[in-house]
Amino acid sequence: MSISAEFAKWKEGAYGKTVAKFPERKQVFKTSFNEEIAPVYVPGFEDPQYLETRGLPGLYPFTRGVQSTMYRGKFWTMRQYAGFGTAEESNKRYKYLLGAGQTGLSVAFDLPTQIGYDSDHPMSDGEVGKVGVAIDSLKDMEILFDGIPLGEVSTSMTINSTAGVLLAMYIAVAEKQGFTPDKLNGTIQNDILKEYIARGTYRFPPKPSMRLITDIFEYCAKNVTKWNTISISGYHIREAGSNAVQEVAFTIADGIAYADAAIKAGMDIDVFAPRLSFFFNAHNNLLEEVAKFRAARRLWAEIMKNRFNAKDVKSQMLRFHTQTAGCTLTAQQPDNNIVRVTMQTLAATLGGTQSLHTNSRDEALALPTEDSVRIALRTQQIVAYESGIADTIDPLAGSYFVEALTDSIYAKAKKYIERIDELGGMVEAIEKGFVQQEIQDSAYTYQLEVERGEQIVVGVNKFQVKELPPSNLLKVDRSIQVSQIAKINAVKASRDNELVARKLAEIKAAAQGTENLMPKILEAVKVYATLGEITGTMQEVFGEHKESVVL
Amino acid sequence: MSQKIRVLIAKPGLDGHDRGAKFVARALRDAGMEVIYTGLRQTPEAIANAAIQEDVDAVGLSILSGAHNTLLPKVVEILKSKGAEDILVFGGGVIPESDIPFLKGQGIKAVFTPGTPSEEFIKFIKENVRKDG
Numbered sequence: 208m209s210i211s212a213e214f215a216k217w218k219e220g221a222y223g224k225t226v227a228k229f230p231e232r233k234q235v236f237k238t239s240f241n242e243e244i245a246p247v248y249v250p251g252f253e254d255p256q257y258l259e260t261r262g263l264p265g266l267y268p269f270t271r272g273v274q275s276t277m278y279r280g281k282f283w284t285m286r287q288y289a290g291f292g293t294a295e296e297s298n299k300r301y302k303y304l305l306g307a308g309q310t311g312l313s314v315a316f317d318l319p320t321q322i323g324y325d326s327d328h329p330m331s332d333g334e335v336g337k338v339g340v341a342i343d344s345l346k347d348m349e350i351l352f353d354g355i356p357l358g359e360v361s362t363s364m365t366i367n368s369t370a371g372v373l374l375a376m377y378i379a380v381a382e383k384q385g386f387t388p389d390k391l392n393g394t395i396q397n398d399i400l401k402e403y404i405a406r407g408t409y410r411f412p413p414k415p416s417m418r419l420i421t422d423i424f425e426y427c428a429k430n431v432t433k434w435n436t437i438s439i440s441g442y443h444i445r446e447a448g449s450n451a452v453q454e455v456a457f458t459i460a461d462g463i464a465y466a467d468a469a470i471k472a473g474m475d476i477d478v479f480a481p482r483l484s485f486f487f488n489a490h491n492n493l494l495e496e497v498a499k500f501r502a503a504r505r506l507w508a509e510i511m512k513n514r515f516n517a518k519d520v521k522s523q524m525l526r527f528h529t530q531t532a533g534c535t536l537t538a539q540q541p542d543n544n545i546v547r548v549t550m551q552t553l554a555a556t557l558g559g560t561q562s563l564h565t566n567s568r569d570e571a572l573a574l575p576t577e578d579s580v581r582i583a584l585r586t587q588q589i590v591a592y593e594s595g596i597a598d599t600i601d602p603l604a605g606s607y608f609v610e611a612l613t614d615s616i617y618a619k620a621k622k623y624i625e626r627i628d629e630l631g632g633m634v635e636a637i638e639k640g641f642v643q644q645e646i647q648d649s650a651y652t653y654q655l656e657v658e659r660g661e662q663i664v665v666g667v668n669k670f671q672v673k674e675l676p677p678s679n680l681l682k683v684d685r686s687i688q689v690s691q692i693a694k695i696n697a698v699k700a701s702r703d704n705e706l707v708a709r710k711l712a713e714i715k716a717a718a719q720g721t722e723n724l725m726p727k728i729l730e731a732v733k734v735y736a737t738l739g740e741i742t743g744t745m746q747e748v749f750g751e752h753k754e755s756v757v758l
Numbered sequence: 759m760s761q762k763i764r765v766l767i768a769k770p771g772l773d774g775h776d777r778g779a780k781f782v783a784r785a786l787r788d789a790g791m792e793v794i795y796t797g798l799r800q801t802p803e804a805i806a807n808a809a810i811q812e813d814v815d816a817v818g819l820s821i822l823s824g825a826h827n828t829l830l831p832k833v834v835e836i837l838k839s840k841g842a843e844d845i846l847v848f849g850g851g852v853i854p855e856s857d858i859p860f861l862k863g864q865g866i867k868a869v870f871t872p873g874t875p876s877e878e879f880i881k882f883i884k885e886n887v888r889k890d891g
Contacts, residue, residue: 318772318823330801333828334772407774407798447777534777538852538872571872573854574824647780654781658875667873676855683824756797758783 315339323742358386448650456623480522498612500558
């Protein structure tokens, strides 16, 4: 079929039907000189490859976007990652952000919570409440979401090795508020493979970790049906120093590993794949980044269709969250970071992201202050409401440069995936240190280029000024550790400890067998077993992961 | 005189940000030093023990989680209690300027924040390690 015929079909079909059901933001989108802007622009000449490699918005291979109206229908979700200190303080920040026009919550947990240590564990010393909120038991989770109706917001939780426990707590709080699990919207990161590669909050070895993940897939497919059960993350791979191709390749290779594991556990691809979501980084190189997002969509769609025989188009769609690149923020002249974040916001939205977190200018120095967070959110709002980039879909398509980059990132990422297949898949490639080594080589090369002045970082290796040390940084009080420990003791004194012991024993038995762990974990959190107790119980069976150091 | 400077690069606490630590380790190695990298999630005890066992001249502690005021002084304290106070201890990571005087008072000899060129910390180590070894 010709492009023009396919385009006409799309206008009537995919696009027309969507608009009839969900009207666009405006009746007519117009230029400053009063010309109507079309929903999407396509080549005016016949390009034999176009439909196969680019297609139309909302249609396979989704290079041009996963929805047929994209931001003409609804802007991306503006979702700021936040959380620090106690559940009370974070609850206040969430209410502030919702009040400021944010449309979804994103919870940052402190490191002990992410790894499964209670605040009174020796390993937690000094870390409690530092990079996120401290959650020890259901009690903390009840405070965290106090006054926020969980059936009406969507919540993203950055939690991996202990994702099952935190999701169970979320379900339990929602039930207390009167919402059944099928009403809940949100995402757990639940991507353990990139923790071994780049982020480091693993607890158990790869094999039992993969089992926990497939248990969550299966449990949610039946009970928490609208939940995104994983956010397969390239973000941290990029932060660790990979290049754009490696970010796409390793993230998609992780996705393949999860799909393989779920199929091996007996699930049908079209049952779990529609709930898989992705998480990418938005770096400074605007055009390269736009090409990256487009290439990733095409690659995933093809893999789902051809490698996994996925029939449901929802299985083929690469939906993703984006965060602007933390590693590009400079401690020097921190206000310059606002400009960097603006470019990265453009990269993410011109690349068709579903949701976005914009970093705050002061994050190379400390946790962001409320003022900085507001500017970061306003950056997204200015791009959305004032720049016009949201008026037509995939506006950079057809740029010779962007299209060439899209093709080369696609092809090079595919090569990497073949290489990983040869190594026996992603779990093997990680165990062999291949992925880590590739990333580190890129990171080292980049840093040397910065040192030699071949890569300019404004304010760092060029255009420096003498600066006073920054003031007004947000600091987390050390007393939080003390108050968290007091809270744990109070919970332990008021709960039915025999019942807790019984529930923990049931988790242990399930971990030793093959039964799905999620229902057992949910029962345990409801009787106020702590995160540390539940994780510790599983560790008795699963063991603890030890990093193989690659330099 | 030709003996190489030995450095232990360590990640105290729970944070998994090791890009900086690994860069420093490789840069020091490229500068002719012998470098041991501990990997993630090391307790201050484990770091001090490794430093003594490996007979290093310097220990570099990389931390980005905000737990520096708790964990960095502990490493110095344990080294001291084991009679190894001559090992040079320095730190790096996202550490606010206002915390640096405190850390220096606790025996952390230098703190390098993001954007520090490698020649700066290489020079610092060469000039400050114990001269008798």
